[in-house]
Amino acid sequence: MPSKATHDPNQVTQGKNWMIQDRYTEVKDLPGHEGEQVTIAGWVETVRVHGKVAFIVVRDGTGLVQCVLVKKELSPAVWEGGTEDLSQESTVQITGQVKLDDRAPGGAELKVEGLEVLDRAGEYPIQPKEHGVEFLMDHRHLWLRSSQQRAGLRVRAEVTQAIHDFYYERGFTRIDTPILTGAIGESAGTLFSTEYFGETAYLAQTGQLYVEAACPAFRKVYCFGPTFRAEKSKTRRHLTEFWMVEPEVAFADSEDNMRLQEEFVTYLVERALDRCSEELEVLERDTSGLEKVRPPFPRMSYTEAVEFLQSRGSDIEWGRDLGGADETILAAESELPTFIYNYPTEAKAFYMKENPDDPRTVLCNDLLAPEGYGEIIGGSQREDDLDRLLTRIREEDLPEEAYEWYLDLRRYGSFVHSGFGLGVERTVAWITGRPHVREMIPFPRLMNRLTP
Amino acid sequence: MPSKATHDPNQVTQGKNWMIQDRYTEVKDLPGHEGEQVTIAGWVETVRVHGKVAFIVVRDGTGLVQCVLVKKELSPAVWEGGTEDLSQESTVQITGQVKLDDRAPGGAELKVEGLEVLDRAGEYPIQPKEHGVEFLMDHRHLWLRSSQQRAGLRVRAEVTQAIHDFYYERGFTRIDTPILTGAIGESAGTLFSTEYFGETAYLAQTGQLYVEAACPAFRKVYCFGPTFRAEKSKTRRHLTEFWMVEPEVAFADSEDNMRLQEEFVTYLVERALDRCSEELEVLERDTSGLEKVRPPFPRMSYTEAVEFLQSRGSDIEWGRDLGGADETILAAESELPTFIYNYPTEAKAFYMKENPDDPRTVLCNDLLAPEGYGEIIGGSQREDDLDRLLTRIREEDLPEEAYEWYLDLRRYGSFVHSGFGLGVERTVAWITGRPHVREMIPFPRLMNRLTP
Numbered sequence: 001m002p003s004k005a006t007h008d009p010n011q012v013t014q015g016k017n018w019m020i021q022d023r024y025t026e027v028k029d030l031p032g033h034e035g036e037q038v039t040i041a042g043w044v045e046t047v048r049v050h051g052k053v054a055f056i057v058v059r060d061g062t063g064l065v066q067c068v069l070v071k072k073e074l075s076p077a078v079w080e081g082g083t084e085d086l087s088q089e090s091t092v093q094i095t096g097q098v099k100l101d102d103r104a105p106g107g108a109e110l111k112v113e114g115l116e117v118l119d120r121a122g123e124y125p126i127q128p129k130e131h132g133v134e135f136l137m138d139h140r141h142l143w144l145r146s147s148q149q150r151a152g153l154r155v156r157a158e159v160t161q162a163i164h165d166f167y168y169e170r171g172f173t174r175i176d177t178p179i180l181t182g183a184i185g186e187s188a189g190t191l192f193s194t195e196y197f198g199e200t201a202y203l204a205q206t207g208q209l210y211v212e213a214a215c216p217a218f219r220k221v222y223c224f225g226p227t228f229r230a231e232k233s234k235t236r237r238h239l240t241e242f243w244m245v246e247p248e249v250a251f252a253d254s255e256d257n258m259r260l261q262e263e264f265v266t267y268l269v270e271r272a273l274d275r276c277s278e279e280l281e282v283l284e285r286d287t288s289g290l291e292k293v294r295p296p297f298p299r300m301s302y303t304e305a306v307e308f309l310q311s312r313g314s315d316i317e318w319g320r321d322l323g324g325a326d327e328t329i330l331a332a333e334s335e336l337p338t339f340i341y342n343y344p345t346e347a348k349a350f351y352m353k354e355n356p357d358d359p360r361t362v363l364c365n366d367l368l369a370p371e372g373y374g375e376i377i378g379g380s381q382r383e384d385d386l387d388r389l390l391t392r393i394r395e396e397d398l399p400e401e402a403y404e405w406y407l408d409l410r411r412y413g414s415f416v417h418s419g420f421g422l423g424v425e426r427t428v429a430w431i432t433g434r435p436h437v438r439e440m441i442p443f444p445r446l447m448n449r450l451t452p
Numbered sequence: 453m454p455s456k457a458t459h460d461p462n463q464v465t466q467g468k469n470w471m472i473q474d475r476y477t478e479v480k481d482l483p484g485h486e487g488e489q490v491t492i493a494g495w496v497e498t499v500r501v502h503g504k505v506a507f508i509v510v511r512d513g514t515g516l517v518q519c520v521l522v523k524k525e526l527s528p529a530v531w532e533g534g535t536e537d538l539s540q541e542s543t544v545q546i547t548g549q550v551k552l553d554d555r556a557p558g559g560a561e562l563k564v565e566g567l568e569v570l571d572r573a574g575e576y577p578i579q580p581k582e583h584g585v586e587f588l589m590d591h592r593h594l595w596l597r598s599s600q601q602r603a604g605l606r607v608r609a610e611v612t613q614a615i616h617d618f619y620y621e622r623g624f625t626r627i628d629t630p631i632l633t634g635a636i637g638e639s640a641g642t643l644f645s646t647e648y649f650g651e652t653a654y655l656a657q658t659g660q661l662y663v664e665a666a667c668p669a670f671r672k673v674y675c676f677g678p679t680f681r682a683e684k685s686k687t688r689r690h691l692t693e694f695w696m697v698e699p700e701v702a703f704a705d706s707e708d709n710m711r712l713q714e715e716f717v718t719y720l721v722e723r724a725l726d727r728c729s730e731e732l733e734v735l736e737r738d739t740s741g742l743e744k745v746r747p748p749f750p751r752m753s754y755t756e757a758v759e760f761l762q763s764r765g766s767d768i769e770w771g772r773d774l775g776g777a778d779e780t781i782l783a784a785e786s787e788l789p790t791f792i793y794n795y796p797t798e799a800k801a802f803y804m805k806e807n808p809d810d811p812r813t814v815l816c817n818d819l820l821a822p823e824g825y826g827e828i829i830g831g832s833q834r835e836d837d838l839d840r841l842l843t844r845i846r847e848e849d850l851p852e853e854a855y856e857w858y859l860d861l862r863r864y865g866s867f868v869h870s871g872f873g874l875g876v877e878r879t880v881a882w883i884t885g886r887p888h889v890r891e892m893i894p895f896p897r898l899m900n901r902l903t904p
Binding site: 024028041044059091118119121122150153154164168173174182196199201213216219232384408443445448452 | 476478480493495511512513514541542543571574576591593594597601602606608609612613620625626628630631632634644645646648649651653655662666667668669670671672677678680682693702703857858860861863865866867868894895899900902903
């Protein structure tokens with residue numbers, strides 16, 4: 001009884017083309033249509049009229065193209081449509097002939113033959129002048145259209161695809177870990193909570209404990225999703241909601257873990273350099289430092305780091321966690337990301353493996369990005385000894401019952417394993433050379449910002 | 453001052469190998485090591501002793517392998533280690549010679565030469581008998597290790613990678629939309645909320661409004677992340693936290709939208725058939741129906757659907773939304789997924805485009821999976837007319853102020869656009885032929901389940 005399909009099935013292919021691209025040519029594809037008549041649709045960025053010639057720059061989401069109108073060759077309606085009151089961000093459909101031009105952005109321009117205004121925009125709030133950050137963030141839904149924002153978010157999208165590709169190619173199984181969790185997490189003081197059918201649920205700060213559980217099923221796993229910190233931080237490195245990728249590997253120790261991190265970070269940087277060169281140019285990123293990123297990354301133990309900081313006049317004492325300022329000093333020593341490893345037990349989370357060579361410390365590492373971007377990775381070998389893990393849970397006064405299932409992983413076939421978490425926004429901020437993580441996510445959430 | 457790297461950089465390659473695979477051979481790779489001595493590490497699934505020969509099946513997370521112990525060829529310590537008290541799920545390291553054997557799962561077995569018990573497991577709670585679902589769900593962190601659970605979650609992982617690949621290959625830009633949102637969403641009654649620095653934030657039910665905003669920047673975009681419904685539903689189709697992929701395309705109408713859905717769903721099914729044949733076999737999935745999935749899918753208007761249901765004795769009246777039972781009847785008419793399109797305005801969300809040919813309806817569609825799996829997609833062309841959208845917001849008594857930014861998208865260059873959301877767990881349940889979505893996500897969240 002279903003009615004017959006009304007379209008031609010032969011038009012549907014399993015390739016990379018589908019129907020919408022038949023109606024409009026995408027601007028990025030114009031150089032392949034030299035001399036042809038095409039129709040594009042997009043938004044007006046600028047209009048300049050010089051007497052009897054006019055230039056409209058159109059953005060269609062795949063690129064920018066300059067459209068040239070010559071008055072004497074067009075009907076009065078088309079000429080007027082393209083030159084009078086054609087406000088910024090108006091939606092237009094333009095038919096014209098493709099001309100290659102090396103000077104044009106994207107390599108082609110359009111000799112206009114027809115123009116239709118699909119929607120005339122009101123006066124656009126964002127003008128090519130200095131707006132304050134709060135104003136721009138209030139208009140984030142429109143600010144996304146600006147060239148630097150587009151470029152930054154394209155790099156983000158490339159990096160996120162690269163994350164999936166890296167682990168997929170290496171046989172990792174993706175495990176989507178829950179956001180709504182019972183009473184677990186690193187620090188109850190920085191958890192968002194919600195009423196959950198009579199119980200209290202907390203928004204996950206990490207998927208780590210869950211990916212650990214998946215190791216005996218899949219050996220190498222990772223999760224990648226949003227994580228939450230209800231921190232009252234207003235620094236340029238903090239978001240309340242950010243994306244983190246967390247691989248976890250069975251039978252890998254802390255040394256293996258750092259090797260994986262080197263390989264992973266190098267892969268992400270190479271991928272961005274390889275496929276986002278235009279975007280990095282828009283962002284005026286000096287890529288000379290990025291081009292040097294390859295293993296091995298320099299390594300410094302926490303103890304060495306404290307001695308180094310003290311030699312530079314810091315009053316840091318052994319045992320205290322490193323702060324942002326400390327990290328900046330340490331990372332300045334190298335153009336590569338720098339490992340700081342084996343922190344004091346009391347400065348780190350309960351699940352980290354005691355260092356057999358120095359039980360005051362745990363087998364862990366942070367990875368500090370160069371150029372002052374600070375910590376982009378935190379990782380560790382996990383405590384696989386049931387009794388030591390229980391001792392740590394009790395020392396930290398954590399709710400033992402909530403960790404029963406996690407302790408089970410040490411009761412039924414415990415195993416050496418390690419993993420880490422890489423923060424996407426901080427990594428993309430470093431790669432793009434942007435000062436603040438808030439531009440590295442489409443709709444940032446900060447202490448004082450929940451909209452748009 | 454950072455100390456020198458302590459490992460050999462030449463061992464780090466940009467290829468698909470890294471160090472951990474040097475220490476242990478992965479079971480999936482054994483057929484490539486015929487006659488060689490290798491060492492594996494994994495968990496004991498079964499031990500059978502037949503006099504002076506014993507068989508241990510080991511799972512290492514990449515596959516299963518039978519390890520054969522011959523008493524007279526082994527030291528007493530190794531023989532005893534492998535045959536006495538070697539409990540299920542104990543962690544072992546085994547060295548042996550690879551022998552190809554077509555009868556063996558994975559095509560190889562291991563002639564044991566050395567065996568070390570890395571950790572002896574306590575009595576494993578999950579036994580090869582019928583456990584109740586609640587018991588298994590309480591032990592989800594261990595249940596993941598069972599063969600059918602592994603198979604189902606491997607298909608999920610393949611499908612999620614396929615989702616990213618599909619959109620990446622087609623030039624879509626991934627947009628990660630926020631989970632924490634102000635007062636928006638389809639239905640305030642089914643929202644989870646949290647205190648957010650003095651404000652109230654809601655957990656997003658959809659990223660749609662945000663991907664719409666990204667269209668004028670990137671043309672074709674998608675989001676893919678967890679979404680939340682505080683619904684008091686206990687059906688086999690509902691989770692409170694589930695993953696949804698939501699593409700949105702500028703200059704695409706409802707017809708284009710259905711074309712994209714056909715191509716997308718076909719791609720996911722083909723990918724699972726192509727790369728998860730072993731897993732589908734473990735799940736005893738009859739794939740004959742899946743192999744027929746290709747465009748075009750049958751289409752039925754909502755009005756036709758109501759007439760059809762009435763002809764089958766249903767008391768449904770025009771105007772009411774379709775329920776799960778209705779969907780099952782409609783989907784039973786075809787082995788392919790079935791589109792139901794253009795529902796009554798009052799049955800659907802405010803943002804859907806009024807149908808110019810019949811203003812009682814909107815330009816939308818659901819896609820029903822065959823075999824009783826119900827709705828896997830909901831999609832629509834979006835209302836791009838500012839005044840009509842405002843009217844709908846007021847009719848539905850929604851908080852107009854919260855939608856100001858969304859209305860801006862109709863003020864500054866409005867455009868025809870369409871999109872949809874596909875629920876991952878329902879789609880994977882259909883592809884794997886499993887009855888309940890709760891097994892299609894690693895750690896399900898249900899009305900009565902927040903742990904582990």
